[in-house]
Amino acid sequence: MSKVASALGGARFDGFASVSEIGPLGMITLRAKPDVKGLAAAVKAVTGTKLPAQRRVERAGDKVAAWMSPDEYLLILPYAEVKAALATLADKLAGQHHLAVDVSDARAVFRIEGAEAAQVLMKLAPADLTALEPGEIRRTRIAQVAGAFWADETGFTLVCFRSVAGYVMGLLSHSAQPGSELF
Amino acid sequence: MLLLECPYCGVKAEETELTAGGEAHLKRFGPGSSGEEFEAYMFARKNPKGVHFERWRHAYGCGKWFLAARCTATLEVFGTYPAQTTEPPADLVEKIKAKRPDWKGTK
Numbered sequence: 001m002s003k004v005a006s007a008l009g010g011a012r013f014d015g016f017a018s019v020s021e022i023g024p025l026g027m028i029t030l031r032a033k034p035d036v037k038g039l040a041a042a043v044k045a046v047t048g049t050k051l052p053a054q055r056r057v058e059r060a061g062d063k064v065a066a067w068m069s070p071d072e073y074l075l076i077l078p079y080a081e082v083k084a085a086l087a088t089l090a091d092k093l094a095g096q097h098h099l100a101v102d103v104s105d106a107r108a109v110f111r112i113e114g115a116e117a118a119q120v121l122m123k124l125a126p127a128d129l130t131a132l133e134p135g136e137i138r139r140t141r142i143a144q145v146a147g148a149f150w151a152d153e154t155g156f157t158l159v160c161f162r163s164v165a166g167y168v169m170g171l172l173s174h175s176a177q178p179g180s181e182l183f
Numbered sequence: 184m185l186l187l188e189c190p191y192c193g194v195k196a197e198e199t200e201l202t203a204g205g206e207a208h209l210k211r212f213g214p215g216s217s218g219e220e221f222e223a224y225m226f227a228r229k230n231p232k233g234v235h236f237e238r239w240r241h242a243y244g245c246g247k248w249f250l251a252a253r254c255t256a257t258l259e260v261f262g263t264y265p266a267q268t269t270e271p272p273a274d275l276v277e278k279i280k281a282k283r284p285d286w287k288g289t290k
Contacts (some may be wrong), residue, residue, distance in 0.1 A: 054192060054193060055192055063213065069192065069244075069245030069246055070192075070247070077248075121186065126196075126197035126199055126200055138194070139192075139194075139244045139245065140196075140243055
């Protein structure tokens, strides 16, 4: 098996907030309506969290379950555990209308940390960062590409497509230039 | 700037997060219809000055299509609603009639 590499090899930029590419992380796109029988139990078995409600992110240690749309969830877990997790989902949701796909290698993940981390995103996304609640995921536009982010105690996690990882790293680095703080 | 609330995720999405899909509630004329009917379905749009029903897609968010009622003259948004319907919800129609007494309705 070839060696797993993240999109940018852990690139990092330190400005008024620190930007770093993290990963590789295991990611599963789970498409199912919330009323599918056994869905909550299946998600719990994989991530250890409850089924996220509308626009919510549920975390348990290094595992995350996020609400992406009325019939789509994103499950984040260690890269090596994806295969087992897919088997668990297939087992728990057998016979139910659902789709679970490994998208780990299709995505890039960034961390934006620091007291002023929100300002890095305020410049790039048409989203109201001040209205973003803790544990809320916001899918939006990061300059010209699609992305999603959510906040935790130390900063933001941002997910985008791997094909635009270099572009997004450039955006975040430029947005975090020292001296370009908004307030 | 146009802000529309996506009825599926509850996000107040800004115009650039959305894709416009043209006029809503078109009746399709397909095989078996007359040439005039098909031409009207294909090309003729109301393009009113005032109340307009539109299709929008939350392209940078949940990806779902939804419908919106807004005023093309003032950009006032009357409301948004899910696309699984063939006509605007009654309460929204009432709301628009209250705000625009001279509006002739959807027909």
